[in-house]
Amino acid sequence: MEEMKWVIQVNDDLKKMVDTSTETEQWKRRSIYKVPACVADLNTKAYIPQAVSFGPYHHGKKHLNQMEEHKHRALLHFLKRCRKPIDLFFNSLAQVVQELKDSYEPLDPMWKDDTPRFLQLMILDGCFMLEILRTATSILDDYAPNDPIFSNHGKLYLMPYIRRDMLMLENQLPILVLDHLVHVENNEAKDKEFVNKLILQFCSPNTRISKMGKCLHVLDVHRKSLLGENPRPKTRPRKWAGVSCTGVNHANGDELIRSATELYEAGIRFKKSASESLEDISFTGGVLRLPVIVVDDATESMFLNLIAFERFHVGAGNEITSYIFFMDNIIDSAKDVALLHSSRIIQNAIGSDKAVAKLFNSLSKDIALDPESSLRVVQKRVSGYCKKPWNQWRANLIHTYFRNPWAILSLIAAIFLFAITIAQTIYTIYPYYHESPPSSPYHDFLPPSPVVSSKHNPPHH
Known part of the structure; x- marks a missing residue:
C-alpha cells in the first residue's frame, strides 16, 4: 500500500514538473544556505551567530533571544523617524515574498507556509540591520545616549560581534529586503547602490568602490569588496574545483x-x-x-x-x-x-x-x-x-649551510682552513721559482768575458 502511494506521488510530481528554464530561475534565486555537517563539523562555531540572528535559520535560538527586544525597539525608532506606517513596508515586501522565500535553501515549512509570520521576520530583522549599518557613519541621535546598542558604548563593545555575525552564510537577509525598506522610507529617492554603500562602510570602511552592481546579501557585498571593483573576467565557464563531503582533495x-x-x-x-x-x-x-x-x-x-x-x-x-x-x-x-x-x-x-x-x-x-x-x-x-638550475643550487646551498648557525660556522671554518692551506702551499713553492741560481764551483777557472768594442769606448793600446 505504501508503495502504491509513492508511485502515485511520483506520477503527480512528474505531471507538475516544470521545464528547464523555470528550474534555472528557481536555482538562481537561492543565495542563503544551510552549511551541511560535513563542512560545519570542521569548525562549528564559525557558522553559528553568537550575538544576533538575521533570517529564519537561527531565529528563536535561546542564546540569541536577548537581542529580540533590541530589534523591536529599533523597529519603533525606524518607523517614528521616517513617519511611515508599517503597513506600507508590509505591502511592499508582500509583492516579492515568494522571491524572498526562494532565497533560502532549505526553508522550514513553518516559514514557507506562514507568509505573514515570514514577512514580520523580514521587516523586524531588516529594520534592525539598517539601523546597525547606519551606525557606521554616525550615531543615530534619536536613541538614548546610554543605549546598549545604538550608542558610542554599543559601537565600541557590541558592533564587532554583530559585524562578525552579519558575515555568516546562514545568518543572511536577502538584500532585496533592505532595498524595499529603504525605497518605502525615502519614497524611492535613494539610488540602487545606497544599500551596498551602507554595507561597505560598515564591513569594510577603508575600501573605496564606486559601483558594485546587484548583490545578494551582506556576505556577497563583502566578498566583492575583497575582490575589488574590477574583478578579472572569466574566459570560460567555471568547472567546480571543490571537494566532496568525503574530503577528497582534487589538487595536483x-x-x-x-x-x-x-x-x-x-x-x-x-x-x-x-x-x-x-x-x-x-x-x-x-x-x-x-x-x-x-x-x-x-x-x-x-x-x-x-x-x-x-x-x-x-x-x-x-x-x-x-x-x-x-x-x-x-x-x-x-x-x-x-x-x-x-x-x-x-x-x-x-x-x-x-x-x-x-x-x-x-x-x-x-x-x-x-x-x-x-x-x-x-x-x-x-x-x-x-x-632553474641556479635557483635550485642557491636554495640547496642556503637550506644546507645557512639554516643552522653551527652549520654556518662550520662552513666559514672550512673556507678559512681552505684559504690557509692554499696560502701555505703558495708560500712553499714561491721561493723555488723566484730564487737566483746557485754559483758554479768552476766559476774561478772560467776565462773572462770578452770585451765588446764600441765606437764610443775604443779599446786601449
Whole structure:
C-alpha cells in the first residue's frame, strides 16, 4: 500500500514538473544556505551567530533571544523617524515574498507556509540591520545616549560581534529586503547602490568602490569588496574545483609551490601588490606580489563563510577559495608568517606567528585551486623559476649551510682552513721559482768575458 502511494506521488510530481528554464530561475534565486555537517563539523562555531540572528535559520535560538527586544525597539525608532506606517513596508515586501522565500535553501515549512509570520521576520530583522549599518557613519541621535546598542558604548563593545555575525552564510537577509525598506522610507529617492554603500562602510570602511552592481546579501557585498571593483573576467565557464563531503582533495601535487621561506631561499622576493584586491597576485622578475591582509579574531569565521558561499552558490566564483589555497601553500610555519610580515604583507593582530600559520592551514582543509583560476598561472611561473638550475643550487646551498648557525660556522671554518692551506702551499713553492741560481764551483777557472768594442769606448793600446 505504501508503495502504491509513492508511485502515485511520483506520477503527480512528474505531471507538475516544470521545464528547464523555470528550474534555472528557481536555482538562481537561492543565495542563503544551510552549511551541511560535513563542512560545519570542521569548525562549528564559525557558522553559528553568537550575538544576533538575521533570517529564519537561527531565529528563536535561546542564546540569541536577548537581542529580540533590541530589534523591536529599533523597529519603533525606524518607523517614528521616517513617519511611515508599517503597513506600507508590509505591502511592499508582500509583492516579492515568494522571491524572498526562494532565497533560502532549505526553508522550514513553518516559514514557507506562514507568509505573514515570514514577512514580520523580514521587516523586524531588516529594520534592525539598517539601523546597525547606519551606525557606521554616525550615531543615530534619536536613541538614548546610554543605549546598549545604538550608542558610542554599543559601537565600541557590541558592533564587532554583530559585524562578525552579519558575515555568516546562514545568518543572511536577502538584500532585496533592505532595498524595499529603504525605497518605502525615502519614497524611492535613494539610488540602487545606497544599500551596498551602507554595507561597505560598515564591513569594510577603508575600501573605496564606486559601483558594485546587484548583490545578494551582506556576505556577497563583502566578498566583492575583497575582490575589488574590477574583478578579472572569466574566459570560460567555471568547472567546480571543490571537494566532496568525503574530503577528497582534487589538487595536483605537481603544481603546488613551496613555502615562503623556501621561495626566499630560491631568490624570490615578496612585495605588496598595488591594490588590496585578493585577486591581485602576480609574479614577474623574481618578485611575488601579494595583497596586504589583516589577520584578526574574525578572519577565520569570515573566510570559512566566504568559502562556503562559493562552494554552494553556483556561479559565485572561486576567487576567495583560490586565494586561501594559494596562501596555505606558501605558509607552512611561523617562519613563513614572519617573512611575509617583514614584507608588510601580513598584519598580525591575533598574537603569535604560529597562530596565523595554523589559521591558514585550517582554512584550507578540503579545498582545491580552481582550474580556471589566474593563480594557477602564478603557481606555474613560481615553480618554473624555482626549478632553474641556479635557483635550485642557491636554495640547496642556503637550506644546507645557512639554516643552522653551527652549520654556518662550520662552513666559514672550512673556507678559512681552505684559504690557509692554499696560502701555505703558495708560500712553499714561491721561493723555488723566484730564487737566483746557485754559483758554479768552476766559476774561478772560467776565462773572462770578452770585451765588446764600441765606437764610443775604443779599446786601449
